[in-house]
Amino acid sequence: MTAAPISNDTPAGWLKRAGRPWKRLAGLAGLLAVADVIPAIGFAAGLAMMIARFENGLNAALPWLGLAVASLLLRGLIGQAAVVVGARMGRAVKSDTRERLLTDLFGRGRRSTDRLTAVVEGVEALDGYYSRFAPLRMAAAVSPLLVIAAAAFASPVAAGVLVFTLFPFICGMALAGTAAAWESRKQFEALERLSGLFIDRVRALPAVLSFGAVERTTTEIARGADELEKRTNRVMRIAFVSSGVLEFFSALAVALIAVYCGFNLLGLLPFPVPEQLTLAQAFFVLALAPEVYQPLRRLAAAYHDRQAAEAAAPALTVDEPEARTAAALGELAPAIRFRDVTIAHDPAVPPVLTGFNLDIAPGQSVALLGASGAGKSSLLHLLLGMAPLSRGEVEIGGARLSETGGVAGQVAFAGQAPVVVPGSLGENIAVADPSACPGRLSMAARTAGLTADLDRPIDERGGGLSGGERRRLGLARAILKRAPILLLDEPTANLDPASEQAMLTVIRAAAQGRTTLIATHSEAVAALADKVVRL
Known part of the structure; x- marks a missing residue:
């Protein structure tokens, strides 16, 4: 199940659309x-009747005591069920x-520190809204009226007092919420800026240290x-003030009911x-009076969840993805045809590649040579769905890239910097095919x-592995994966001549029986290909 299309909308409208499928x-x-x-009504009735029947003896009061206890247990069960269902909704x-954000981040190449912050902090800000605030909003609208209606059976005058005191309570909530909403948005923006700054400086840490x-x-x-x-601090200050105001009106209303009942x-x-x-x-x-305001107090306590979600919503909007039909390439190496292909990541910036044409026969290997920025890696990323097809068409075994969006699966x-995950060397190779048996892992x-021993431990930074x-780890994954197309991005970059020569045999073995594209600066690597294209 997926969320409704997200369009340019208010934060509240976005939150409503995002939760509509559920x-x-x-x-x-x-x-x-x-x-x-x-x-709550059962407990109030049980408590009231138990106290009233004490004058007739303990046996007369026990059934009402049982009602009060049973009501408390039932209330606990309902509360637990509400928490579980709310958590499922939020999840x-x-x-x-x-x-959606990760698809936009990686699938469309829209990488930025703001997007990274949204994936982590922004998405988590939605949890409280859907798991707590949204259910409590319905309860705040309905529950006080039900409690007042129950109180009206015992005392219409007391019910009228409760209705009268409800209005200033609601006005106080509205004023506090309006004041806090602006500060919450500013707080989330400050968090985004700090997160982006921190990520940028961590990435540039070597340069920061080198240049003092x-x-x-x-x-x-x-x-x-x-x-x-x-x-x-500003958000917390408003929250404390609003909480004090709401508690004042709640206590005042209960006091009025207590005074009226006592004097009556x-x-x-x-x-x-x-x-x-x-x-x-x-x-x-008297027992029901606090229950009139309890749903509103809970809503006020969870109001910051709404503020946090609405502050995060602008950073979570993504364009609705186009409908795609997955291409089934089969096991045989396909032909690949580039027809007048243009790749432009940003309309305000000149295209990376313009009017590119190339025919690759099934099982043929092609080396893409050219200066940095010529578009070699972008062509590989285009097939992976990580670069946009701005104009033209790419046909892969009869499937059109404009219709499939990519054939990454x-x-x-094998890229320039293979991702390393914490675990053993064998587990890192198995990333390409988790179902592979130990024999296939060893062969790859x-x-x-x-x-090295496949059980050799490796940390997330690749500690213990040379360049x-x-x-070779990246190539081992490419060899392990049963795919008809092989894409290699600078497989020998930054290697010394001896290491590069040793890698040529591995590259030749990995390309066997596959349609292969190699982006490289190396003439030695290009010599392995059936065709060389200079960009």
């Missing part, structure tokens, strides 16, 4: 939040939103952290009323020239 789950969470009223929306910019970088990060602290029982009211309360009625209304790829490692071994 309307039933959202409705169930809201109903459970409203259902909390039933045991579903977060998973779909994160998938440590003090300046530390100052910049400290300044961003101070700004975030100030924004956070004693017959000391200074004005006439059309009712005379019994002890049971007075206790019932059916391509073996031997073919790639990796003689040449990392390249």
Whole structure:
């Protein structure tokens, strides 16, 4: 299940659209939040009748005590069920939103520190909105009216007092929410700036150390952290003030009900009323009075979840992806045809490649030679769906790239810097095919020239692997993966001549029986290809 198309909309509209596919789950969470009223009324009734029946003996009060205890247990079960359903709702929306962001980040090549922050911080900001705030919003709209209606059966006057005191409570919530919304947006923007700055400086750490910019970088990060602290303090200050205001109105309303019930029982009211309360009625209304405001207080406590989600929403919007039909290439090496291909990552910047044409026969290997920035890697990324096909067409075994969007799942790829994951060497090779048996892993490692023990541990930074071994790891993955197309991006870059010569045999073995594209600066690597194209 996927979220509805996301268009240019208000944050509130975006949140509504994002949760629309899970309307039933959202409705169930809201109903459970409203259902909390039933045991609350049962507890109030049980407590009131138990106190009223004590004068008739303990046996007369025990059934009502049982009702109060059963209501408490039922309330706990309903609350737990509401938490579980709300958590499922939040998890579903977060998973779909994160998938869309990652598709936009990697599939469309829209990489930026803001996007990275959105994937991590922004998506997590949605959790509280869908798991807590959205269900409580329904309860806040319905539950107080149900409680007041129940109180009206015992005391219409007390119910009228509750209705009267409800309005200033709601106005206080609205004013506090409006004040906090602006500060929450500023807080999230400050968080985005600090996260982006930190990621940029970590990436550039060697340059920072080399040019003696440590003090300046530390100052910049400290300044961003101070700004975030100030924004956070402002949000917390508003939250504390609003909480105090809401507690004041809630306590005032309960006090009014207590005074009315007490004076009514004693017959000391200074004005006439059309009712005379019994002890049971007075206790019932008094026990229900806090429950009128409980849903609103819970909503106020979760209001920051809404503010955080609305502040994050602008960073989470992505264009609706075009409908794609996955291409099935089969096991045989396909022909690849580039027809007047143009690749432009940004309309404001000149295209990386313009009017490119090339015919590659099935099983043929082609080397792409050219200066840095000529578009060699972009052509490989185009087949992987990581670069846009701005104009023209690419046909792969009869399938059109404009219709499929890429054939990444059916391509073996070895890049300039193979990704290393924490684990053993064998587990790193198996990334290309997790179902591969130990025999296939060993064969791929031997073919790639990796003689180390497959159980050898490797950390996420590739500790213990030389530059040449990392390249061989990438080629071992390409050999292991049963794919009819092989893409190699600078497989021997930055290697000394002896290491490069050793890699040529591995490259030749990996390309056997596959349609192969190699982006390279090396004439020695280009000599392995059936055709050389200079860009």
